[in-house]
Amino acid sequence: MDEFALIRRFFDRPVKDDSVRLGIGDDGAVIVPDPGRELISVVDTIVAGVHYPLDLPPFDVGYRAVAINLSDVAAMGGRPRWMTLALSIPQADTGWLSLFAEGLFTAAAEAKVSLVGGDTTRSETTVVSVQMLGDIDPHDVIKRSGAGPGDSIFVTGTPGDAAAGLSLLKSGSDQTGESEYLIGRFVRPRVRLAFASSITRLASAAIDLSDGLYADLQKLLMASKAGAKLELAQLPFSAEILAKFDYDAVINFALAGGDDYELCFTVPRSKDAEIHAVAKQNQVQVTRIGRVVSGDGIECTKDGVPFEYADTGYRHF
Amino acid sequence: MDEFALIRRFFDRPVKDDSVRLGIGDDGAVIVPDPGRELISVVDTIVAGVHYPLDLPPFDVGYRAVAINLSDVAAMGGRPRWMTLALSIPQADTGWLSLFAEGLFTAAAEAKVSLVGGDTTRSETTVVSVQMLGDIDPHDVIKRSGAGPGDSIFVTGTPGDAAAGLSLLKSGSDQTGESEYLIGRFVRPRVRLAFASSITRLASAAIDLSDGLYADLQKLLMASKAGAKLELAQLPFSAEILAKFDYDAVINFALAGGDDYELCFTVPRSKDAEIHAVAKQNQVQVTRIGRVVSGDGIECTKDGVPFEYADTGYRHF
Numbered sequence: 294m295d296e297f298a299l300i301r302r303f304f305d306r307p308v309k310d311d312s313v314r315l316g317i318g319d320d321g322a323v324i325v326p327d328p329g330r331e332l333i334s335v336v337d338t339i340v341a342g343v344h345y346p347l348d349l350p351p352f353d354v355g356y357r358a359v360a361i362n363l364s365d366v367a368a369m370g371g372r373p374r375w376m377t378l379a380l381s382i383p384q385a386d387t388g389w390l391s392l393f394a395e396g397l398f399t400a401a402a403e404a405k406v407s408l409v410g411g412d413t414t415r416s417e418t419t420v421v422s423v424q425m426l427g428d429i430d431p432h433d434v435i436k437r438s439g440a441g442p443g444d445s446i447f448v449t450g451t452p453g454d455a456a457a458g459l460s461l462l463k464s465g466s467d468q469t470g471e472s473e474y475l476i477g478r479f480v481r482p483r484v485r486l487a488f489a490s491s492i493t494r495l496a497s498a499a500i501d502l503s504d505g506l507y508a509d510l511q512k513l514l515m516a517s518k519a520g521a522k523l524e525l526a527q528l529p530f531s532a533e534i535l536a537k538f539d540y541d542a543v544i545n546f547a548l549a550g551g552d553d554y555e556l557c558f559t560v561p562r563s564k565d566a567e568i569h570a571v572a573k574q575n576q577v578q579v580t581r582i583g584r585v586v587s588g589d590g591i592e593c594t595k596d597g598v599p600f601e602y603a604d605t606g607y608r609h610f
Numbered sequence: 611m612d613e614f615a616l617i618r619r620f621f622d623r624p625v626k627d628d629s630v631r632l633g634i635g636d637d638g639a640v641i642v643p644d645p646g647r648e649l650i651s652v653v654d655t656i657v658a659g660v661h662y663p664l665d666l667p668p669f670d671v672g673y674r675a676v677a678i679n680l681s682d683v684a685a686m687g688g689r690p691r692w693m694t695l696a697l698s699i700p701q702a703d704t705g706w707l708s709l710f711a712e713g714l715f716t717a718a719a720e721a722k723v724s725l726v727g728g729d730t731t732r733s734e735t736t737v738v739s740v741q742m743l744g745d746i747d748p749h750d751v752i753k754r755s756g757a758g759p760g761d762s763i764f765v766t767g768t769p770g771d772a773a774a775g776l777s778l779l780k781s782g783s784d785q786t787g788e789s790e791y792l793i794g795r796f797v798r799p800r801v802r803l804a805f806a807s808s809i810t811r812l813a814s815a816a817i818d819l820s821d822g823l824y825a826d827l828q829k830l831l832m833a834s835k836a837g838a839k840l841e842l843a844q845l846p847f848s849a850e851i852l853a854k855f856d857y858d859a860v861i862n863f864a865l866a867g868g869d870d871y872e873l874c875f876t877v878p879r880s881k882d883a884e885i886h887a888v889a890k891q892n893q894v895q896v897t898r899i900g901r902v903v904s905g906d907g908i909e910c911t912k913d914g915v916p917f918e919y920a921d922t923g924y925r926h927f
Contacts, residue, residue: 294927297829314648318833319754320685320818321652321744326643331631334726335638336694336741340733368637377653379696379739385927409651415927416657418733422696424653424741427638437636501637512614516635610611610702610732 294385296413302387303394304378310407312374322409324375326428333427333434335365337503341419346462351389353480354421355396361503362425363404363484364554368501370435370493371427373406373486378423381416404486433493437516440498440559444585446521447568449485449555449577451531452506453543454478456550461537471533482554488575489556495567499558507548507604510557511591517559523583525595549604559585611702613730619704620711621695627724629691639726641692643745650744650751652682654820658736663779668706670797671738672713678820679742680721680801681871685818687752687810688744690723690803695740698733721803750810754833757815757876761902763838764885766802766872766894768848769823770860771795773867778854788850799871805892806873812884816875824865824921827874828908834876840900842912866921876902 294302305317315323326332339358341347359376366373378397382389401408406425458475466472489499500513514521525544534543560568565581572579586592593600611619622634632640643649656675658664676693683690695714699706718725723742775792783789806816817830831838842861851860877885882898889896903909910917 296927299927314748315751315753320682320816321650321688323686323746323751324649324651325748326649328645332641332643332649332743333638334641334692334694334743336696336727336729338696338698338729338731338739340698340731343732365637369640371638375651377651377741379653379655379741381655381657381735381737381739410653412653412655412739414655414657414737415660416735416737418698418735418737420698420731420733420735420737420739422655422698422729422737422739424694424696426649426651426743429640431631431642434632434640436632499637610613610616 299385299390299413300411303390304408304411306398308407313407313409316409317411324409330428331431333366333369333371333429335362336422336424337361337365338420338422349480351392352396355393356400356481358421358423359397359400360482360484361554362423363486364482364501366425366427367484367486367489368435368499368556369429370433370489371429372490373404373425373427375407375409376401376423376425377409378411380411381414381420383415383417383419404484435493435496435499437498437500437513440513440517440519440585442519442585442587443562444497444559445562445565445581446510446557446559446583446585447579448506448529448557448582449488449579450553451529451534451578452502452553452555453547453550454531454534455482455552456546457534457538459552471536474533475537479552484554485556485577488572488577491571491575492558492568495560495564496558497560499556502553502555502557503551505549505551506557507591507602513557514589514591520586520588521583521591522586523591523593525593525600527580527582529578529580548602616702616707616730617728620707621725621728623715625724630724630726633726634728641726647745648748650683650686650688650746652679653739653741654678654682655737655739666797668709669713672710673717673798675738675740676714676717677799677801678871679740680803681799681818683742683744684801684803684806685816685873686746687750687806688746689807690721690742690744692724692726693718693740693742694726695728697728698731698737700732700734700736721801752810752813752816754815754817754830757830757834757836757902759836759902759904760879761814761876762879762882762898763827763874763876763900763902764896765823765846765874765899766805766896767870768846768851768895769819769870769872770851770864770867771848772799772869773863774851774855776869788853791850792854796869801871802873802894805889805894808888808892809875809885812877812881813875814877816873819870819872819874820868822866822868823874824908824919830874831906831908837903837905838900838908839903840908840910842910842917844897844899846895846897865919
């Protein structure tokens with residue numbers, strides 16, 4: 294099959310989006326931005342055998358590749374709009390491609406994102422790179438760099454679940470009960486788009502959790518030129534993770550595990566109550582886990598007692 | 611080295627571009643589109659050992675990865691503005707990365723494109739995917755689909771040179787004289803940005819040559835629901851390719867070779883003279899090689915005699 298036929302068969306679906314003046318099938322797509330809004334550009338790649346197990350169902354590969362990009366747009370407070378796909382695969386396996394495309398389009402449809410172009414190439418390793426464009430009111434952009442001393446640090450959801458799920462997947466655990474829930478958190482991250490866009494005027498900084506809470510918070514703090522005090526006893530854990538793992542493992546999944554695609558964000562202390570109200574409205578669990586301080590680094594306590602934590606967060610190389 | 615340090619060291623250069631409100635270092639970039647202009651989105655990937663020889667100098671890998679995307683933007687008549695990079699590499703080889711980045715930024719600077727973000731991952735195979743955004747006056751977009759019967763078919767430059775250069779590279783030919791020129795056409799495609807943006811109101815359709823003149827013209831014709839008559843004796847060849855290869859090989863490099871990143875475009879017959887004038891102004895060689903006809907397919911003649919050509923253009927799978 295040539296690339297042209299492959300794209301037509303699996304990826305060239307009718308786009309119901311007036312902003313897409315020209316979609317798949319030309320040298321490039323032509324899109325019409327909304328006047329007055331700025332663009333958010335993100336790109337995130339997953340590699341078979343590195344970021345996900347080789348035997349992950351192709352639907353989930355497609356779904357995740359989109360979700361992790363949605364999560365980056367969410368972390369800026371933006372609205373995802375358009376995406377392109379650079380897909381490198383060892384061969385044109387029509388069964389795999391068909392399920393992969395289904396997962397990709399499912400995640401895109403949930404977030405009302407249009408696939409406007411792409412490139413399919415042959416490579417020994419499967420590499421899935423999605424590039425996404427969002428848009429945003431210029432006053433709504435949440436950066437990593439806005440956190441200040443005294444700000445509260447919040448996290449959405451129950452971090453650690455995705456990494457715990459991945460470890461269960463890799464160990465060949467049965468996929469029922471708590472395991473099913475945890476594995477689901479890895480393969481289908483629920484991206485906090487609506488909530489994130491509701492806190493753009495409250496949050497001072499935000500980042501999404503892809504490399505582990507510790508490493509990602511560290512990035513936010515470096516951008517903000519600040520430090521943090523974290524109280525580990527405040528970390529919100531799911532009943533499922535606590536049922537399957539001992540407490541040390543749970544702490545490690547949350548701090549170093551990554552793949553959660555939850556949000557970690559900071560707000561001025563005076564806005565804590567508003568955050569809780571917005572979270573309730575959006576039915577999103579949010580938990581205050583510490584505060585920003587001047588200086589640098591992250592100081593952890595557990596029930597008030599200093600806790601030495603050696604970060605083992607995801608290292609790309 | 612973690613991804614963060616790698617990006618900072620090799621890719622996070624100061625951006626002198628007011629339209630980039632937030633560049634590398636956050637969850638995403640924030641860019642400010644010009645009012646009234648539409649966006650052109652393209653993505654093109656090169657895989658080591660598939661699209662270029664494994665021992666291609668890293669500078670050239672970086673340069674080419676950008677150039678082939680510039681070429682797609684040019685083929686639409688657009689102005690390239692911003693790009694992101696999804697780079698998958700087996701290890702963080704600082705020597706390789708440093709030269710690769712040099713090539714990437716050189717090509718970007720030549721076209722005044724800003725790198726606004728990216729993603730670096732580990733993969734056994736080196737996969738370089740560049741996503742580029744351009745912008746354009748809505749009335750200037752050149753599609754593949756606008757060619758009509760009677761239109762002239764033009765090509766820029768001397769197609770076949772890049773494929774001939776690649777074959778010389780692969781055969782380990784000495785890299786002097788004509789070989790140096792031909793190899794140069796493969797590793798440093800000269801993208802026809804200025805010329806393309808000068809013919810947006812003259813051309814009825816355009817495509818850039820990446821998979822070979824025959825296959826790419828075929829794509830333009832399918833989009834335009836038309837056929838073509840090509841006179842092979844009109845094909846413009848470089849002195850260098852004619853000095854190194856026999857005529858059959860030259861024809862094949864041009865029709866099936868790919869990698870030229872020249873433009874193939876159509877114009878109403880009445881505009882031929884204007885095209886030649888604009889080409890002269892831009893110091894670009896353009897040659898009329900045939901005409902669009904109703905129907906489908908490409909009918910070749912050589913000095914007026916029917917010529918059977920079996921397309922062997924690049925197949926991705």
